[in-house]
Amino acid sequence: MKRLITAAGLCVALALPAAAGNLETYLSFDKSMPPGNLAIGPDGRMFMSVHEFYGPELRVVEVNKDGTTTPYPTENWARAPQEDGDGLNGVLGLRADRDGILWMLDGQGDNQTGRIVAWDTKSERLHGIFYIxxxxxxxxxxxxxLAVDRDHEAIYISDTGDGQNSALIVVDLETGRARRVLVGSAFTTPEDTPMVIDGREILLGGNPAKIGVNPITVDPTNTWVYFAPMTASSMYRVRTTDLLDEALSEEELVDRVERYGDKPISDGSTVDTGGNVYITAMTDNAIGVTRPDGSYEVLFQYDEDLP
Structure with missing residues (x-):
């Protein structure tokens, strides 16, 4: 039987069982190691961001074959920034590319600008830092x-923001230039829908949680970027060439965005070669898929194992 690995904010679909009885637990972590995102390198090594909302000591770890974890990339880099700048403030977005570069989206914090930290997992050396x-x-x-596009040497970031000015950020890896696009658009800001999990409406800062653009992924051919607000009933997509075209006005770029299909309130996503966008349907304790025909299907749902 193949396996399904799940973590907060990301699903990695190795198989898609329809019944709870087919679920196999691949790895378990205690409360000190809440999963954020997973990234699998080309050599099969597994890396995991540790969810920053729970105040963990470590920010990123390597998950070993026996289920243990090792601070990654180094003891210093895996923790809060030191005086010399080494260290990570808070990482959720995590991707490994075909060349073995691990891209870590390190959000802004006290006295720290947001940035992308790239680490070469083959040479175990710092590849680069891109400040946002x-x-x-x-x-x-x-x-x-974030979604990594090495064909165009670009990275696409979802800036969830405060829900009013949520946007995508496009980073040119050759120049380091970053641009903010689709700011406050219908494709990046939340819908007016309550977020209800296990019968309880979720609040954020004392108000009903309505969260802007979060899931973002790029297809294996680096042709389309798929994205959506967390609180939304639609998945959208736009061509990478349009996102990268600085000659397009904001209005022209808005016209290039397509509604791809239905979805529930969701967190992380990934897409396969057939255009199936897999999502973590957090309010349904499920993993689902938005099909190329626009329909949405629940692939796996189980209250006990997918909280």
Whole structure:
């Protein structure tokens, strides 16, 4: 039987069982190691961000074959920043590319600008750092997730923000230039829908949680970027070439965005070669898929094992 690995904010679909009885637990972590995102390198090594909302000591770890974890990339880098700048403030977005570069989206914090830290997992050396500063990043920004496009040497970031000015950020890896696009658009801001999990409405800052763009992924051919607000009933997509075209006005770019299909309130996502977008349907304790024909299907749902 194949396996399904799940973690907060990401699903990695190795198989898609329809019944709870087919679920196999691949790895378990205690409360000190709450999963954020998973990234699998080309050599099969597994890396995991540790969810920052729970105040963990470690930010990123390597998950060993026996289920143990090792601070990653180094003892210093895996923890809060030191005086010399080494260290990570808070990482959710995590991707490994075909060359073995691990891309870590390190959100802004006290006295720290948001940035992307790239680590070469083959040579175990720092590959580069790309800063996401003002005015592209704003005081209300929350740099949530990223998609890596090595064909165009670009990275696409979902800035969840405060729900009003949520946006995508496009980073040119050759120049380091970053641009903020689709700011406050219908494709990046939340719908007016309550977030109810296990019969309880979720609040954020004492108000009903309505969260902007979060899930973002790019297809294996680096042709389309798929994204959506967490609180939304639609998945959207836009061509990478359109996101990268600086000659397009904001209005022209908005016209290039397509509604791809239905979805529930969701967190992380990934897409396969057939255009099936897999999502973590957090309010349904499920993993589902948005099909190329626009329909949505629940692939796996189980209250006990997918909380």
């Amino acid at each position: 500063g003002a005015p592209v990043s704003r005081p209300t920004s929350f740099l949530n997730d």
